[in-house]
Amino acid sequence: MAVGLVTVPDGKFSRIWTTFSENGAVQWLRDGSMLVHEWDTPESLTYFRLQVNGTAERLGSLPRPVTNSMVSQDLKKVFVLTRDYHGDAWVSKVVR
Numbered sequence: 001m002a003v004g005l006v007t008v009p010d011g012k013f014s015r016i017w018t019t020f021s022e023n024g025a026v027q028w029l030r031d032g033s034m035l036v037h038e039w040d041t042p043e044s045l046t047y048f049r050l051q052v053n054g055t056a057e058r059l060g061s062l063p064r065p066v067t068n069s070m071v072s073q074d075l076k077k078v079f080v081l082t083r084d085y086h087g088d089a090w091v092s093k094v095v096r
Helices: none
Strands: 002-006 013-018 023-028 034-039 045-050 056-061 068-071 078-081
Touching: 034 068
Parallel strands: none
Antiparallel strands: 002 013, 023 034, 034 045, 045 056, 068 078
């Protein structure tokens, strides 16, 4: 995953950070930095605060398999969606 910036007046692109990841997302924060959501595996999510100059600070990882998450712009609240999958439930037998 590569994160870059495009300056609107001249259309100039500059890459500011690169990392290996299965998937990722970026959101602007109130202080002008960015929050990077990096799926380092298909189910594990790690957060980084990324400055425009390319400095990245690891904020932490979620300890469970994650389907989706939302983080407040002040980094005080995180909504996390997890899934508890039981693919073999159809072979179970209910006994009364």
